[in-house]
Amino acid sequence: MKVKRWFGLLATLFLLVSTVNPAAVFADEKRTIEDKSIYDLLVDRxxxxxxxxxxxxNARDLSAFNGGDFNGIVERLPHITTMGFTTVSLGPVFEAESYDGxxxxxxxxxxxxxxxxxxFVEMISALHDEDLYVIADFPLGxxxxxxxxxxxGTLKPVPxxxxxIDWDSSDAAVQSALKEAIMEFVDTYKLDGIRLTKIADFDTAFLNEVIQVVKAVNPEGYVLTNExxxxxxxxxxNFEKMEALRKSFVTFDPDSAPLSLFTNDDQGELIQFDELTGPRFTFDIVEARMFPPTRxxxxxxALFSMPGTPIMPYGTEIAVNGEAPPxxxxxMNFKTDxxxxxxxxxxxxxxxxxxxxxxxxxxxLHNEGGFTVFKRSSDDETWIVALNNTTETSSLEIPKEVIGNDKLLRGVLGxxxxxxxxxxVFRIVNDREVAEIYIADEDKGFNTPYLIASIMVYVLFFGFLFLVWRKGRQRR
Known part of the structure; x- marks a missing residue:
């Protein structure tokens, strides 16, 4: 089955590459934050x-510095690029009293x-060589x-x-000093943007001035916030949607109604369900006595197929646990499954x-009791995503008007x-606790090339097993 899934994915990617020009999709002048997927990491960890x-x-003390550094990110850069992320977001990198910046x-x-x-410059250059954007945190308080x-005594602090301490957000000297520091930080290291944190004490007018400062230094740069x-x-x-994602998948047979919050009006929204500031998703799963890999x-x-710009904290890919920092x-453990x-x-x-x-x-298209089905489409593509987070096999009938004429649905995961x-009518059937993504492909009847290619995959695979078996017998 794993061979079949790989072939389905490769066939789909070939179809996409043959119908969509990647250079046009990722042309610099057309890039928006919605085109990004963000890998969020703490340098020390x-x-x-x-x-x-x-x-x-002391790598054995989670409250101490553990040794992560800029060179370490470069060394493990293939880990990030292999997962397909387009942007790396760094926690604060300034001199600080704590490991997390x-x-x-x-x-x-x-x-x-x-x-x-x-x-630091060499690290940013290495990421840029891999076409990765680099964003770093800037705490305002x-x-x-x-x-x-x-x-x-440059500025008067607020305990x-x-x-x-915080800064007096209404003080003109504070505002000027912060804008100057942000401008110098972005300009000196040629960052692709910043994420402003601890912004609660600052009004909208000042924050807009900071955004303009960053855009003046780098017109293509992004300015994000975590608040x-x-x-x-x-x-x-969008914390409401983040919570909807988290609650809808931490256990089976949930009330998935909050997923209806997702609409077409999700531009400029950062979406994540695992986080670095509170309980990791795995913590909630374990507390609910669920099986983490399935969850x-x-x-x-859902994260990579629903509207919004996905953020994935480091450690998500190995299901890191923990309720709170540290x-x-x-x-990060790179020797895991x-x-x-x-x-x-x-x-x-x-x-x-x-x-x-x-x-x-x-x-x-459907969202009831943990069985969620939705459509993503553009002028050139139509996809159906089915998330069966229930304890039973679930099915849905989809009229051809939703899919298109002379189409078939090809699953790329299963x-x-x-x-x-x-x-x-198209009838999709999904086993319990399984996700499937279907692409609407042209239905040309008996798909001879696909069948031949599928047979060849199995012939080569079993041929390899036979050679291994025969070689083993010869050694006896």
Whole structure:
């Protein structure tokens, strides 16, 4: 069955490449945040690539620096590109008191645990060579009480909790200093954008001024936030939809009605269900006594096929557990089973090749009791996504008016094939707790080339097994 799934996926990708010009899809002037998929990581927790900066490092203490650095990201870059992500989002990289970049000490210096300025530039260059965008966090508050601006009296701090301070958001000097620091950060390191965090104390007018500053330095750059805001961010989170995703897949037979929140009006929305600031998705799964691999496959299929720009935190691909920092910020383990990694790669590859999944129309066809079916379409493509998050086999009848004339539905995850019935209806049937994605392909009747290719796959596979068996007998 796994061979069949791989062949179905490869056949679909070939169909997409033959009908859609990738160069046109990804032309720079046409790129929007909706075209992106974001891999979100903490530098300290990704990979240790340079032992020379391992001072005060203790990989056994989750509250301490664990050794991840800029060189480590370059070293493990294939891990990110293999999964098909187009953007890497970095947690704060400034000199700070904590491993996660919180409690910033100086906006003009990089944390020495992560590497030098030259190594940061080299890392960004390496990511750019792989056509990856690089975005970094810039916290507007919650900095260390020992921040250089507070220590030298440059700006007057506002005391906050846990040894942190905020800035007086109404102070013109504060606003000017922050805008200057942001402009210098983006310009010096040629970043493709920033994500503003800790923005609650700042009004919309100031945030829009910051956005304009970034756009002046890099007109193609993105300005994101991880908080709700009325400012003109390129994208901001929709927490209601994120919660809908999480609750709809953490257990089987859920109330999936909240998924109806997803519509065509989802531009500029960041979507994720796993997170670094609270309980990881695996934590909720384990608490509900569910089987993580099944839950994850359904959830990531929804993430990469529903409207919005998907964000996936590091560790999602290996189902990292943990309720809160630092337990949910485990050092990345690259020696784990790669089944989920491959599954994410397949989904992201489809999304990268398909205009319909990134910017196409969305139509909910069915959503009841955990069985959710929706359509994604553009002028050139039509897809049907079926998510059966129930404990029973589920089915749905779809009229041909939804699919189109002379079409068949070809499943790319499970290899299912659905043809139009004599009554003009497509009947899709999905096993319990399984996701399937169908592409509407031309139905030319008896598909001889596909059949021959399928037979060849099996002939080659069993031929290989026979050679291995015969070689084993010869050694006896």
């Amino acid at each position: 990704f990979n240790n690539g340079n032992g020379n900066n391992d001072f005060d490092v 919180n409690k910033v000490l100086d906006y003009t210096k990089l944390d020495p645990h992560f590497g030098t300025a030259d190594e 919650g900095v260390s009480a020992n921040h250089v601006w507070a220590q030298n 906050a909790a846990d040894g942190t 709700v805001s009325d400012a003109d961010f390129d994208a901001a989170p 994850w496959k359904l959830a990531v299929t 337990e949910n910020h485990q050092l 790669e089944e989920l990694i491959e599954f994410i790669s397949n989904l992201n590859t489809l999304r990268n090749q398909s205009e319909a999944f990134r910017n196409g129309d969305f139509e909910m 290899g299912d094939l659905v043809r139009e019935g004599k009554d003009g």
